[in-house]
Amino acid sequence: MDGKGDIIATWMKKHRLIYTGATRHPFILNIRDGSIDISSFKRWLAQDYIFVRAFVPFVASILVKAWKETDDSSDIDLILGGMAALNDEIEWFKKEASKWGVALNSVVPHKANVDYCRFLESLMNPDVEYTLAITAFWAIETVYQESFAHCLEDGSRTPEELKETCQRWGNEGFGQYCCSLKNITNRCLEKASDDVLSKAEVILIRILEHEVEFWNMSRGAI
Numbered sequence: 631m632d633g634k635g636d637i638i639a640t641w642m643k644k645h646r647l648i649y650t651g652a653t654r655h656p657f658i659l660n661i662r663d664g665s666i667d668i669s670s671f672k673r674w675l676a677q678d679y680i681f682v683r684a685f686v687p688f689v690a691s692i693l694v695k696a697w698k699e700t701d702d703s704s705d706i707d708l709i710l711g712g713m714a715a716l717n718d719e720i721e722w723f724k725k726e727a728s729k730w731g732v733a734l735n736s737v738v739p740h741k742a743n744v745d746y747c748r749f750l751e752s753l754m755n756p757d758v759e760y761t762l763a764i765t766a767f768w769a770i771e772t773v774y775q776e777s778f779a780h781c782l783e784d785g786s787r788t789p790e791e792l793k794e795t796c797q798r799w800g801n802e803g804f805g806q807y808c809c810s811l812k813n814i815t816n817r818c819l820e821k822a823s824d825d826v827l828s829k830a831e832v833i834l835i836r837i838l839e840h841e842v843e844f845w846n847m848s849r850g851a852i
């Protein structure tokens with residue numbers, strides 16, 4: 631330990647407002663209180679399928695960075711497990727889309743989605759350090775975990791037909807996975823230079839902003 635401690639906890643305090651904006655967005659609150667407009671849900675489903683397809687090569691790029699930059703094989707195992715889960719997730723999207731009558735092959739990506747995927751692509755560059763990419767990965771997964779877990783808490787009135795979606799990211803196993811990603815990220819951040827550390831913080835904020843825009847788009851607000 632070099633005394634930097636839990637950097638993510640420090641960031642969470644500092645950026646609480648935007649973090650809450652991403653994890654307690656009206657889209658999520660409307661699922662939780664049962665007032666969600668089903669056309670919004672379908673829009674989210676179709677757009678998120680496109681996002682997840684772009685997320686696969688992003689996670690693959692992190693796997694390559696981990697292999698080159700860390701001697702901790704448990705990092706590779708965790709990222710590989712994440713990729714395996716994405717394989718299931720893509721099949722789940724197809725099944726869910728057919729249930730709702732959403733045609734995935736004719737979906738036009740929305741600007742917020744294109745912008746977000748472009749940002750992911752910029753992080754796939756081999757020049758981008760493992761620490762920066764894993765920070766983004768942790769943040770992306772954690773926003774969904776915290777958002778959908780909120781829809782399953784006691785007192786929530788999530789419609790029955792949306793519970794499976796919320797379970798997908800809100801379940802305890804996914805929560806554990808996010809916790810492991812957080813531990814890896816903190817370990818990398820503790821060893822990082824001040825320059826990388828400040829870049830990582832900017833990336834976290836950018837991710838949170840993209841997540842808010844993604845929910846906005848899903849609601850049809852933009």
Ligand SMILES: Cc1ncc(CO)c(N)n1
Binds near residue numbers: 681682770773841844
């Ligand atoms: C936009 C978005 N953020 C995060 C996740 C979690 O994987 C997802 N599926 N989509």
